[in-house]
Amino acid sequence: MELAELTALLTPEGLRLVDEIGAIDTPADVAATVSRLRAAGLSPELVSAAVGQARLRTRARQKFGEFAERMLFTRAGLEQATRLAIGARHAGRFRDAGFARVADLGCGIGGDALAFAGIGLQVLAVDADEVTAALAAYNLAPFGDAAVVRHARAEEVSVDGVDAVWLDPARREAGHGATARVGAADWSPPLDWVFDLAGRLPAGIKLGPAFDRTRIPDGAEAQWISVDGSTIELVVWTGALARPGVRRAALVVRGGGAAELTASADAEDVAVRPLGAFVHEPEGAVIRARLIGEVARDLDAGMLAPGIAYLTSDAAVTSPFVQTFRVREQLPTDVKALSRALRERGIGTLEIKKRGVDVDPATLRTKLKLRGSEAATLILTRVGGTRLALLADRV
Template identity: 75%
Template sequence: MEQAELTALLTAQGLRMVDEIGPLATTGEVAAAVSRLRGAGHSPDLVAAVVGQAHLRTRAAAKFGPFADRMLFTRAGLEQATRLEIAARHAARFRDAGLTRVADLGCGIGGDALGFAGIGLDVVAVDADETTAALAAYNLAPFGEAATVRHGLAEDVDLAGVDAVWLDPARRTAGHSETSRTRPEDWSPSLDWVFDLAARMPVGVKLGPGLDRGLIPDDVEAQWISVDGSTIELVLWSGALRRDGVRRSALVVRTGAAHEITAASDADDEPVRELGAFVHEPEGAVIRARLIGDVARELQAGMLGEGIAYLTSDAALTSPFVQSFRVREAMPLKVPTINAALRWNGIGTLEIKKRGVDVDPAQFRRKLTLKGDASATLILTRVGEGKAAQRLALLVDRV
């Protein structure tokens, strides 16, 4: 968002128009709204700002629910914002630790700050980008003096009177629309600065789930989070925010229900075993936290293949930390063989999953003949270990 658009938007007329225009979900709806508003004589900056916000509010509903209808966004800010249900869980950890005044450094459009303020904590939100800080101030305005927003660098914030810090280092290039990832040494603030602060006071640090584990300090709790099948973030907790005896955790949230597995260290994997009656796919947070072994023991399962994050068992058990499938048929990973099985079973709707094999599921699907009313899942993977490992296709059904 350009400064001229922001100036046009943050007026009584601009904000009223955003509220009145309603949701704009498709490019056709966006184009029609632009034509209508331009035809009514509104300036290009005002039209671009109003239509852009209406479209972003529609997309933001997935993260912020009904709160999105009164918020303002940039495209990049929305993409990088924490989902409100997760922000609320983060905030609860601060509250439960007895911490009442939080500095949110790198606040973006204010997603996490909403979580803090929403449960009654005082929050000082800071962002290095002036436009983003202005939008955060608007989004947090309903909380009055309990939530203040400043434009500035995280490193320059006076933390006197602050109980704890929430940090979301800038891990992408600057901008309000298209951005790209940067290297850890180029983040702002730097990881060295973040970890030095975390050693001195309670800090929560939001990072990408694929962070090199070698960068994680020994004295923090590392919590990976999956929501509705997507692994969304890694949070490092220090000081009073770290739970006693916990260094690894995986939080899995599906349709609003949360489940967590914790451990003092990485879990040892179970041995590879023969294919059983069930196959289990661990959630991404469990895989990242390296707690697959603990989940396997809960399911009386073993590894399906060497270095492959699938489990297999004969026990009719499942858990919130896996997606479970009943094996219908196992066959060589060969298109003619698979097509014969699909025809025999009348499979017209097919979900394709793969691990440990160099296959593009979209391209592989084009080689398959799908006809019939039945549905199933096809897992393409490597089974076994060493020289005995095989490439197999497993026709399975979700449990």
Template identity: 70%
Template sequence: MDLEEFAALLTPEGLRLLDALPPVESAADVTRAVSRLRAAGHPPALVSAVVGQARLRVRARVKFGEFAERMLFTRAGLEQATRLSVAARHAARFRDAGITTVADLGCGIGGDALGFAGLGLRVEAVDADEVTAAIAAYNLAPFGDAVTVKQGRAEEAEATASAASRGIWLDPARRTAGHSETTRLRAEDYTPSLEWAFALAARVPTGIKLGPGFDRGAIPDGVEAQWVSADGSTIELVLWSGALARPGVGRAALVTRGDRSWELTSAADALDEPVRALGAFVHEPDGAVIRARLIGDVARALGAGMLAPGIAYLTGDEALTSPFVSSFRVREVLPADTKALGATLRERGIGILEIKKRGVDIDPAALRKTLKLRGDASATLLLTRVGGTRTAILADRIAA
């Protein structure tokens, strides 16, 4: 969305059209909506803005639920926004640390600021992009004077923040500028720079949001590193400093599913358990657990060991599972050769197959076509390496 489209949208006519438009769920819905609005005589820029926003509101339900119906977005802003349930947990961290005002530097469309304001914190939000800052101001308008939104650079906003703003939330730009198609930046090209961000975190209680694959070797000393997963996807790494970091916690894995959450914490990386022979169960640790390198703690809780060195599959004989893993009951080990594997699966009548892999160079989608599955039975196929040999394990997923 450019400034012209946003200006057209942010008028009484534009907002009325948007609110009156039915949900735009598909490409066919887009075509129908555009045709109807153009036939009614509305200008092209307004039609583009209204239909685009209606489509984004549908997509935003995953992150913002019912709140999406009154929000505005850019495509890039929505993709990079923190989902509201996770933002509320960020806000609780500030509140529990006794911080009452948060400077949200790089606020984007306002996802985290919604969480802060929703828990009663004052928010001083800033974003370098003019359109994005304006959208954040619209999204945060219901909170009135409790939230201010300005366009500007994070470095300048932090230097002039009020004395009460001693809690900082920082989401460095990790992609190129733009409202739709963007590309990832190298860590050394983030804005503001990580050098500046880490120096700030050493002085002021700060939460820094980064991608979950951030180089662990670049994490500064003295911070709490918390990896977060939501509904099975590892979505972020947050570095917490000062009063926002919990004493004795250097590594944390927060696993959320809907409104429920579980957390595993440790002072440092956990030691892995020894490798053991394939048992009655295989467990796949959640991505946040893997990123936090707390696999060993989960293994010990399950009475399990590593299935192979350097591969994040656990195995054991105890009928145990936990929120930190997906668990599978082993049926049998099958031939790893594709032709023989397909014949065996067809013989067993398995036509519905979940394919998972670790430590092997296989494209599950291509493999599925090659297997030529038939039948009504279902199962999970775990492809991995054990003792240097590619291994195919047929298993059944255990409900969490």
């Protein structure tokens, strides 16, 4: 969104138009709506801004639910925003620690700040991009003086008077219109500054789940979070926001439930075990937190192969920390032989899982030429130097 579009949007006419457009689900809907509004004599800037917002609101329902209907977004801001349900968990940690005033440094479109203000915290929200800060101010307006938004660089803002800080470094590279993340040496705010501040004030630092673990400060709690099968973020907690004795945590949220695994350090992997009746795939947060061994010991399972995140056991298990598959049989790994075996079994719908092998599931699925009415999961991995193809069913 350019400044001209923002100016057109933040008017009674613009905001009313976004509400009137309602949900836009497809490119065809976009084209039809644009044509209709332009034919009605509306300006290109207003039409572009209003239709863009209607489309973003539709997409934002996944993260913000009904709140999306009164929010404004940029494409990059929505992609980078924390889901409201996860933001509420972050906010709860600040509240439970007894903090009342939080600075959100790098607030984006205000997703986390919305969660903070929503449970009664006083929020100072800051973003370096002018358009993004303006949208955050609009999104946080219902909270009145409880949420103050500033257009500024995080390093330039005084944190005197706040109890704790929330930081989201590695901001977009080129402002509100881009989605690429900056390189490790060029984060904004700079990581050295971020970690220095987090050493002086209790902090939550939102990072990508693949963040270099060697850069996590000593004494901090590192919490990886998975939502509905996707590992979405790492949060580094410092000071009173870090739980005593917890240095590694894996929070798994699926549907309406959540479960968390915590430990004082990385867990050692368990021993390798021959393939059993079941294969278990740990959630991404568990893998990133290096707590596979904790899960394996709890399930009485073994590693299927060294260094590969598949577990195996002979007993069925129920755990929020793994996806479990019942092994039907082992199939050949040669593509032609595998294709023939799957067709003989009537497999027309195939989920392909893989670890430790260089296979593109989309390309392989095309080569398999599947047909039939049955569904199954194909697990591709290796044990030592041997490739393994396992036909399985989700439990």
